[in-house]
Amino acid sequence: MNKPNETIKAPLSEQEILAKKELKEQRKRDISEFIIxxxxxxxxxxxxxxxxxxxxxxxxxxxxxxxxxQTAFRLPIALGVxxxxxxxxxxxxxxxxxxxxxxxxxxxxQRGDYPNIMYEGLADNPMPILLVLLIVVIVGGIFGAxxxxxxxxxKLHPFIVTLSTxxxxxxxxxxxxxxxxxxxxxxxxxxxxxxxxxxxxVSIFGINIQYxxxxxxxxxxxxxxxWNKTVIGKNMYAVGCNPEAxxxxxxxxxxxxxxxxxxxxxxxxxxxxxxxxxxxxxNAATGVNFELDAIAACVIGGVSFSGxxxxxxxxxxxxxxxxxxxxxxxxxxxxxxxQYAIKGLVILLATSIDMRKYLVRK
Amino acid sequence: xEEKEKETKQAIKxxxxxENIDVSKKGLTITILVLSLVFVALMIYLVVRG
Numbered sequence: 497m498n499k500p501n502e503t504i505k506a507p508l509s510e511q512e513i514l515a516k517k518e519l520k521e522q523r524k525r526d527i528s529e530f531i532i533x534x535x536x537x538x539x540x541x542x543x544x545x546x547x548x549x550x551x552x553x554x555x556x557x558x559x560x561x562x563x564x565x566q567t568a569f570r571l572p573i574a575l576g577v578x579x580x581x582x583x584x585x586x587x588x589x590x591x592x593x594x595x596x597x598x599x600x601x602x603x604x605x606q607r608g609d610y611p612n613i614m615y616e617g618l619a620d621n622p623m624p625i626l627l628v629l630l631i632v633v634i635v636g637g638i639f640g641a642x643x644x645x646x647x648x649x650x651k652l653h654p655f656i657v658t659l660s661t662x663x664x665x666x667x668x669x670x671x672x673x674x675x676x677x678x679x680x681x682x683x684x685x686x687x688x689x690x691x692x693x694x695x696x697x698v699s700i701f702g703i704n705i706q707y708x709x710x711x712x713x714x715x716x717x718x719x720x721x722x723w724n725k726t727v728i729g730k731n732m733y734a735v736g737c738n739p740e741a742x743x744x745x746x747x748x749x750x751x752x753x754x755x756x757x758x759x760x761x762x763x764x765x766x767x768x769x770x771x772x773x774x775x776x777x778x779n780a781a782t783g784v785n786f787e788l789d790a791i792a793a794c795v796i797g798g799v800s801f802s803g804x805x806x807x808x809x810x811x812x813x814x815x816x817x818x819x820x821x822x823x824x825x826x827x828x829x830x831x832x833x834x835q836y837a838i839k840g841l842v843i844l845l846a847t848s849i850d851m852r853k854y855l856v857r858k
Numbered sequence: 859x860e861e862k863e864k865e866t867k868q869a870i871k872x873x874x875x876x877e878n879i880d881v882s883k884k885g886l887t888i889t890i891l892v893l894s895l896v897f898v899a900l901m902i903y904l905v906v907r908g
Contacts, residue, residue, distance in 0.1 A: 532887060532890055532891075535890055535891075535894050539894055539897050539898070543897075543901060546901060546905075550905070584874025584875055736874065800874075801874055801875040801876060802874045802875065802876045803874030804874075828904060830904060834900075834904075837900070838897075841893060841896060841897055841900070842897075844893060845890065845893040845894065845897065848886055848889050848890050848893065849890055851876055851879070851881070851886060852883060852886040852887065852890065854876050855879075855881070855883050855886065856883065
């Protein structure tokens, strides 16, 4: 006799068996899709575990704080480039703009007693630090507007436009460091109050954290707000996703592209401001190839070249992972040549995954 | 007619840098797997080299 709570199982019909089989296969497909889509993260986590086992000091507090500081230093450029990638563009001039703004910052904030001071007038009347920040943000914004104008107005490919800007900015940097008594020398001798405000540190629970990290957090919060909560951000995603459709829905594609490029330029200005203090001695080569790391970080963080896809969270994770890889190379003692190969491989893998995801969506 | 042309244009524009790409998903999957294997192989090489 059956117990009252016991259910009697009826034999499964052929249709039910087929449905179950289909469900099982779907699950299998989902798992393999997950593994492929997250293969880069799986590999990187594995790599980090491997480095930690090989060199336990890799996950010491000092090492992690150092990686976070490096991440903070590279974040503004990645946030700028990220927005441009969402618009299906790219920016090859970012590093050079950072270089120029770093040189300008350094030249305006030199110590009065520095022998090669560029502007002797500043020895007696030092410039306010915030005014210099404003100047470099405007300079960065102007170059951003320059890029944006040619992309938005003449529909030129950002790759070509920003490549031209890169060369123009480099020439300006080379000319700029000839000014005054500097005569092409690296621009150094920065004021201590300026350096203290950027690379000075505060102790939290006995851990020294540079101010740079806090500035980066503010920038991330600001950009998150712009990307997610403002009309500019929403328009950026719409234009990146489909410019024609955005135009039909009444969004000004020109204004949106210009705004995103100007914002990116301003962020490069801020990054240049940080760089001048971080590097200390700035020359025309400062900032070179920064944009490549930024583009790589964005792709690793899931900002898609298909346009209209990407999150601030992804950019931050991408920059952090890239810095983690770079730091791990130092711990493993990998020579520089191999470092480039591994970074290149990671970028290629990230792009392939991105392209595959696009094909699946399509 | 004009409307249809506009729609086609919109569809073509979508995809950014990947617009109008014509590659097989299978090929990309194989590429991802091969690149992952190369990555792992490089790591092993690093360990062996010390």
